Amino acid sequence: MLQRLFHFKGGVKPQTHKAPSVQQPIGQAPLPARLYVPLHQSIGGVPNPLVEVGEHVAKGQLIGGADGWLSAAVHASTSGTVLAIEEHLAAHPSGLPTLTVVIEPDGRDEWLARTPVDYRALPPERVRELLRDAGVVGLGGAVFPSHAKLTAAAAVPVDELVINGAECEPYMSCDDMLMRERGEEIVRGIAIFRDLLAARRVLIGIEDNKPEAVAAMQQAVQRLGDDYRVVAVPTRYPAGGAKQLIRVLTGKEVPASKRSTDLGVQCFNVATAYTAWRALACGEPVISRIVTLAGNLEQPRNWEVRLGTPLRDLLALGKPKADSSRYLMGGPMMGFEIPSLDAPVVKATNCVIAASPTMFPPNPPEMPCIRCGACADVCPHELQPFELYWFARARNFGKTQEYHIFDCIECGCCSYVCPSHIPLVQYFRFAKSEIWSREREKNAADAAKARFELRNAREERELAEKAERLARAAAARAAEKKVASVAEVTTAAAAEATPATAATTTTEPAAAAPTVDRAALATAPEPPLVAPAADAQALKKATIVAAMERARAQREAVQPKNTEQFSAEQKRQLAAVEVRRAALQAEQAVSPATATPERSAD
Amino acid sequence: MILTIAIMALGALVLGAALGYASIKFKVEGDPLVDKIEAILPQTQCGQCGYPGCKPYATAISAGEADINLCPPGGMDGVRKLADLLGREVKPLEAEETPKQVAIIDEQTCIGCTLCIQACPVDAIVGAAKQMHTIVEPLCTGCELCVKPCPVECITMEPITENLDNWKWKYPVIEIKRAA
DSSP: OOOOOOOOSOOBOOOOOOGGGGSSOOEEOOOOSOEEEESOOSSSSOOEEOOOTTOEEOBTOEEEEOOSSSOOOEEOSSSEEEEEEEEEEOSSTTOOEEEEEEEEEOSSOOBOOOOOOOGGGSOHHHHHHHHHHTTOBOTTTTOOBGGGGOSOOSSSOOOEEEEEOOOOSTTOOHHHHHHHHHHHHHHHHHHHHHHHHTOSEEEEEEETTOHHHHHHHHHHHHHTTOOOEEEEEOOOBTTTSHHHHHHHHHOOOOOTTSOGGGGTEEEEEHHHHHHHHIIIIIOOOSOEEEEEEEESBSSOEEEEEETTOBHHHHHHHHOBOTTOOEEEESOTTTOEEOSOTTSBOOTTOOEEEEEOTTTSOOOOOOOOOOOOOHHHHHOTTOOOHHHHHHHHHTTOHHHHHHTTGGGOOOOOHHHHHOTTOOOHHHHHHHHHHHHHHHHHHHHHHHHHHHHHHHHHHHHHHHHHHHHHHHHHHHHHHHHHHHHHHHHHHHHHHHHHHHHHHHHHOTTSOTTHHHHHHHHHHHHTTSTTTSOTTOHHHHHHHHHHHHHHHHHHHHHHHSOOOSOTTOOHHHHHHHHHHHHHHHHHHHHHHHOGGGSOHHHHHO | OHHHHHHHHHHHHHHHHHHHHHHHHTOOOSOHHHHHHHHHSOOOOOOTTSSSSHHHHHHHHHTTOSOSOOOTTTHHHHHHHHHHHHTOOOOOOSSOOOOOEEEEEOTTTOOOOOHHHHHOTTOOEEOOTTSOOEEOGGGOOOOOTTTTTOTTOOEEEEEOOOOTTTOOOOOSSOOOOOOO
């Protein structure tokens, strides 16, 4: 099985110090008195707490639901009671708190009902959802949600699936031990990734300083009858960087602005494959991980630790020597000093190193850069760290971006070789976080400006609308006045006409006509009395009068029916009624004051 | 002689036509310098510079009417950028530089008068008449314009605390400061 290997530029060969921690098999860390499970343990959205204080949780119970697609769920690492959901120190270089679920274990360590699934029978989207809800993230240290990497790009088929077991950081041996002891489960997990991505070839890259792991993985692959290639790659830091390992195994160099998937390559850590298999085939979400305890300890060893275990409890298992002064999380090259041992183990915790002043002497004072170029020689991304250093130091962030600062993976090779002991990576981290912060501020300022302009536009529009409304109201008032005066004229005319019509139309239906005429008579003299100030009232009256006029006109149009069969007696009676009515109307016409305005409105 | 004049006249005509065409075709709308200055200003619209917003201040700077050190929310950093852009001297800020802050409404005390809503230049306060108001923190620019109008003094300004989202790696150089 010959495999042509490639090289990445640069890199360093620090002492590995891996031997002490691989003498013993992986141990099961005991239950601590309290578990502090932070909700935000992966890249992406902060999971929402799903439990309440005082609630009893089972081992593996969901306590933080994934927030959006790019996020991963968080689970209870053991059964017990939720004591609090509060801000607790995060495993982060800042030493700042983060929202954490505090669980007091009940000691029974009871699982929630586990439901294994056959991922082959499920649609790929469902498998990705399951992985997200099981909290499967990249356990190499970047903690990127794995399901988000398992969507094959439509345009580029995945040629190679690279499985990263290189573990190039000194002291670290958690992946090594995992491959030695649980190789078969890793290989089964790789099958999930391969099937989801429809990868043509699977390459498992392991540094050649771990022959046992290489052998174990080869055996596991053979036993399961897969055609994966287990490749021993030369030991050279940072061979475990995703882009470096892809370069070594496939010869493909991922350009700065592209992702490896654009070239048809995807990369996963061995521990991620292991947890993916456990999540699907056993129904066990990610609630623990293998952590290397190394450095200045009596008993360096790898432990399977429940997430949320305080680092103090974990370190007690390794019995730190008396002169241990500080503790590092992650490796000595890329890790950071733990601000306090109260911080918990999280998904990103792959290694905890106890350091003594003799083991890691304090950095000698920083000397001026002599532009020797040693940093550029070792940079695996072919950057020019000395140039970046000048610009970052001078806070000339535009220039640092021109020199591709965001391609820097902060591997620490440049600081490692710098003869002037310049903490180059710290400058680059500073510059990157400054650039990000400025970007955030710029976006916030742009959004504020947009809102301000929107608000101004709205105020202007409202003013214009108000002015328009006022103008419309004034116009309406003027129109009303005109209508009222027209109504006056018409009612006056109607009133003049009424007595004549009333007198002549003797055949009108009996009841209504007199009322109408009375109303007409009553309102007719009124308008002149009403002052123009009471415009609305006048308008109302005018419309009433107009309506009455219409009604009268309609009645007049109708001729009396069935009057020809009346008997002589009936005709006489009718004539008498008409005479009385005419007399009455004549009387009213003489004295209009007798008709009250109230009646007219009826 | 006539030929020379004709050539010169023709040249003048052609070039004049080209220039006239260019001045119409490539006409720049608005003042590009004002936009550049405005991009540097923090867009708090607080009016602490004495102008009714960032754009008027940018216009005043561009016209040479205002100094570049009148914007406290922009800080010394903003002054430096403006000096770079305009080729002027860096001057110390007129007012004291304050850390970034947000307004907080004490919701127990709020009487729902809507005065702060009317004062907020960036629509960061929600609420209705006789209903409790509250500030949408991510939208608040910390301009303090809502503090004064509040009749019950229930709005306070609080500095933004450092959290995991806005935490930054520190500058690795320890600067030596003169003891006061």
